[in-house]
Amino acid sequence: MPDWLAAQTLLGIPLYEWLYAALISAVIYLVLYNLWQISIKKLSGIAQRTATRLDDVVLEVLQGTHQLTILLLSLLFGLHVLELPLKWETRLDHVSFIVIGIQVAVWLNRGVGIWARDHIAAINGPTPAVNPVITSVLSWIFRIAIWSVLLLTILANVGINITAFVASLGVGGVAVALAVQNILGDLFASLAIGLDKPFEVGDFIVFGEVAGAIERVGLKTTRIRSISGEQIICSNTELLKNTIHNYKRMEERRVVFNFNVNYATPPDMIAQIPGIVRQAIESFDNTRFDRSHFKEFGASALVFETVYFITTTDFNLFMDIQQAVNLYLMKEFHAHKVLFAFNTMTLNVPDLQPDNSHTGLNGSSGESTTGKRQQAKH
Structure with missing residues (x-):
């Protein structure tokens, strides 16, 4: 049997060396797989005992390792013990670099995804969240950069001149940017x-x-x-x-409102109205009085302007307070016999005496008119 294995060859290498390489690959796979499992268990225990987020992220990244990657790396390491032709050794080096590069890119991509997920999930948390827009944009940029660097590195490793490739990508990028400039x-x-x-x-x-x-x-x-x-x-x-x-x-809401009072209101009462308004506003919580003044003489009323602040941004609370202030003023004005004004118009018409000189209702008027007509005829 050993003689037969030594007599049979594949790519010029005896079969027993291939079996030796397969055995080494199996051992390497078992070692790498067990190291991976032990690392996950150790990190899981550390993550449960600590409050930091870094160990949790590292654990999730390692859990994203593909078993196929471990298997391929084990086979490639096992094949390196063989005395392969230079061409095949070079190809094995390229494949090994590609496998390792893809796995590293997968780890980085998974880490970016975890970072973006945690930041976006913080929107509903107790602390202010990072804006999801910048998180989404940065995650896309990081992922594109990771896979672009991987692609260019692989092309350079296999012997392709990437200078012309990068230049063509730049020209193509300009064309695409012009086509999708709105987006x-x-x-x-x-x-x-x-x-x-x-x-x-x-x-x-x-x-x-x-x-x-x-x-x-x-x-x-x-x-x-x-x-x-x-x-x-x-x-x-x-x-x-x-x-x-x-x-x-908005930290607080500034409220400005006007009301009109009848012109018949006595001046002494007019002077008391700003104080009544102040009492109305200061009788409620979450308010800060600023001013209230007899502003101007309106077309049909005396105009008052009031300014106060509500120390909350709740619109419903603002409307509740304004309604309560209005009702308070109505009650106080009713008690002081102050009337709210509404748009009115007064017409002053002078007395007119009736002119009966041309009506022909009396004899003299008729005769005078007749005489004037007779004179006009002559």
Whole structure:
């Protein structure tokens, strides 16, 4: 049997050397597989005992290792013990580099995915989240960079001149950019939203005729849930062209309201009205009085202007307080016999005496008129 194995050859190598290489490959596979399993178990125990996130990420990355990669590496290491022709050794080196490079790229790609997932998941967490737009854009950039570097490295390793290839990619990239410039414009606009952060998911914004809460900021469009219920989808480029009012970031609300009082109100009572308004506003929580003044003489009323602040951004609470202030003023004005004014108009018409000189109702008028007509005829 040994003589037969020595007599039979494959690629000029006896079969017993092939069996020896297969045995070495099996041993290497068992060693690498067990090391991989032991590393995962050790890291899992460390991750459970520590509060840091780094060991959890490393554990998840290692769990993404493919068993096929371990098998291929074991076979390649086993084949290296054979005295293969130079051509085959070079090919084995290239294949080994490709397998290792792909596995490293898979690890890096998985790490980027875990990073993006954790940052986007933090939106619903107790702490403010990183903008999902910048997270999504950066994850795509990192992944494209990883696989692009891998491709160029593999091409360079197998002996292909990548200089001309990179130059052709640059020219092609310019052509593609011109063809999809609108899409790229929205993409860079989403990147600007992520970096500048004029708004985030959950913010209530108003621009143009649109008012609603941000539901999602995508790579091309932003989705807004309007106050009437429908979803509004707006391109990021068009959105940034408008002046945006972000009410979520309003620390307090400034309220200005006017009311009119009848001109018949006595001056002494007019002087007391700002104090009544102040009492009405300061009787509620979450308010800060600023001023109340007899502003001007209106066309049909005395105009008062009041300014106060609500130390919360809740719109419903603002309306509740304003309603309570209005009711308070109505009761106080009724108690002090102060009337609210409404638009009125007074017409001053002078007295007119009736002119009967041309009516012909008395004899003298008739005769005078007849005489004038007779004189006109002569």
